[in-house]
Amino acid sequence: MTDRTLTRSRPRNAALLLASACLLATGAAHAQSAPPQPAAAAPVVDKSIPKIPAGPWQGPRLPDGQPDVTGFWGPAFGSYLNLTDPEGISTGERQRNLPPREQRAPSRVSDPADGQVPYQPWARAKVQEYQTYYANPIKPEYVDPLARCAPPGIPQALYMHGHEIYQYPGYVVFLFDQGTRIIHLDNKPQLPDNIKLWNGDSRGRWEGNTLVVSVANYNGKSKFGRSGEFVSENVKIEERYTFDTNGKRYNYEARITDPTVLTRPFTVTVPIRKYTEADKPRPVVYAVREAKHAGKDAIIEYAEERACIEFNSGHAHLPSAAK
């Protein structure tokens, strides 16, 4: 099983992680390098965003009263590489034939209706400049911070690979493949404004089936994909995580306001699905293994150190990672 060999050694793990990230990109390219076939050839995947109305939570609750949404989650489809065309060509990737746009997953920008980020002209020019030099980064600012092992940030973390949600009295904690978010539910004041963070500073509250999170102190340094969209350190983000009572899905919505780079606020929407014991482990997306123990019931646990990832060792920062 490839998911098991992934965990064999940390340096290899980091290298494989990079490899698998590349595979995600080239795998998609390979799958579609043949002349485009009508959807008949591929398994039918529902690309629509499920309707999950905000309302009361009817599902199980934790002892502290929070809706129980603990577990492994990940984007329902598409890669993180391209924000507005999740199954389209990634920046730096060679051209290839694609199914028509309407057969590919919709833009994650759900408002405005044209699916594009409402940039001020100078900011749009910066995005285009980044795309132009992505494959040939002649200046440090053209290197994706992700490639330097920085956290993917908000909202990219929600559609990059998979994530785990943990819940504790007073907290919801997100463990991403690169980065961790601690959502405070106690309404304590947010940090002083001059402190800027890769994961921002988050305050949340439950409204029925919806976790509503206000993000401040965000440093704006992460991109929104290889497509290079960005915001500034003056951004404010309001997130809504609306969970389906059946426990299988949630919709993520981020309302992004930033007068420094935008002409108006915009909304990113990401449909997210649950991963359970019934799913086959997958590198980085659902990197789990069965824990070793004397009992009979299968216990699933995360299999990889969140290497590049939580902490910095970096794809190549550790000398042994290059071996």
Add this chain to the structure above:
Amino acid sequence: MTDAPIPAQRPRGIRLLTAGLMLLASHLAFAHDAIPRLPNGKPDFSGIWQTLTPADDDLEPHAARKDAPPSAGVIEGKFIPYLPQALAQKKKNFEARETADPRTKGWTLGVPRGIYYPEPFQIFQRPRDLKLVFQFGHTVRTIHTNQTEHPDVIGDLLSGDSRGRWDGDTLVVDARNFTDQTWLDRAGNFHSSDLHVVERWTYLDANTVEYKATLEDPQVYSRPWTLGVILHRHREKDFQLIEDYRFTLDFDQYYPPKRDKN
């Protein structure tokens, strides 16, 4: 009035005193027992913790030097029982500590260093596991407490693989599968990938935890040895972790794009 009532009162006074002492004793016992617990009765280490001990400067006893205040050290038996070759390596590390310490690159601190590094870490605890989130590097370490064992096949990990069990109210953690890429302190004390750590976490009172770690590494040490620090709960109003992704400081000035000035 005679003196008679006085001796009669004295026993009463003594009785009251005794009762008071007994109350005090039971109150102390209660206070001792009043540590936070999970619904399943196990001690609950949830909270934000930090040591006051300058262990991270140098685990061993040392006089003041320019980069470290003096300290009597935190090791049982004072010094790390290095094998001769390892001691030579430690001395090299010490000489190069200003740049060779993985901390200076912002790398994950590892085990046990993350625990006594002078920045807070937060424990989130459920019956099945503890998540330790370290402010430095925003690293996450998991201690499994669900009767699971170390995996048969596993790589070398910066924070190792940690499996915990309860010995009364003490959490005993067995950690192994480490890399050789972390140090134990700023003085160049180190280990190999054969490191095996057994930790003991015990509440002294509701806001204080005694932490002991026994380190075994036949490539580096002649025998197992033990260090100990005290961890204090952060109780400042609204105290929280603030992510410290130090390794990003070398490149963070390149982002986000700025509007050209003209």
